[in-house]
Amino acid sequence: MARKRYHHGDLRGALLEAAETLVRERGVDGWSLREASARVGVSPSAAYHHFGSRDELVSALSEVVLARLGNRLRETMEAAPEQGPERLAACGRAYVTWAVEDPAVARLVFRGGATTAQSAVSPHPHDVLTTELDRLTDAGHLPSGARPGAEFVVWAAIHGLAVLLIDGLVHIDDRQGVEFQTERLVFATFNGLARETAPEPDRPVPTTTHTRRLTQSAAPGPAPHTPSP
Structure with missing residues (x-):
């Protein structure tokens, strides 16, 4: 068969x-x-x-899963009726319910090293989230002083809830309850960010494999050699 x-x-x-x-x-x-x-x-x-090798297959599968998740997050936000932080809450709901519905596959991409610096994932969930936070900043919902690194704050919140749920450390009986708890978490996180009017001078700059890849790809290459006359 x-x-x-x-x-x-x-x-x-x-x-x-x-x-x-x-x-x-x-x-x-x-x-x-x-x-x-x-x-x-x-x-x-x-x-x-x-x-x-098996590791190459696992890495390729991680790229496929991440792109699928990125599409899910983007499509969910685009379908949201509101244009403010409600779209961010929709993104959070999509992330957490995806993990709860498919925990084994979620753990695949939740591991460190799931992808490499050469992995090209499009749309990457990180890029979907940063694009939405940029939009919220441009629309005046999020102060510009709070924008640097805000994606890591939001991601830490929703990812933390997802891991707590799939690892059985937190129990919520049904999907509606999961979505309600996720919304509450996202709005609390967003409201906290919205109070930051100026960046802290010692704020850390988190990175991931994906963000380092973006930085490297955006870096200018060496200047072309011009032969002497």
Whole structure:
């Protein structure tokens, strides 16, 4: 039956799909590239044409999952009826409910090193969040003095709730309750940020693999060599 699943010619996509299924069944580390290959009915040597190791497959799957999450966050905000911080609350709800609905896959991308400096994820959830905070600042909902680093404050809040829920440290009985708690958290976080009228002089500058990649890609390259006359 495994061979019947692989019929469309996209071996790379089939391996990613098999890996995602294995993550849900056994967790991030409980399977091998050989098992993913068997799921789609090909030999490990065929899989090596696309992924040199299991780690490469896991990293590629993390990129796919992050892009899918980025689309979910953006589409949820665009569907929100309000244009103020309610859109940010919608983003938070989408993030937390996604993690609760698919905890094994969420843990895949919640780990440090899930992606690398070479990972190109579009739309990246971080970029979706920063774009929304920029919009809220431009619209006057968030003081410009509070904007630097605000994405890390909001992310820490909603990510923290998501991890508490999927790790079983906090229990909320139903999705409506999860959404209500997330909204409360986002509005409390946003209201705290809105009180910051000027940046603190010693405020830390957090970074991630993704933000470092953006910084490196935006850095100007060396000036072209001009031969002497």
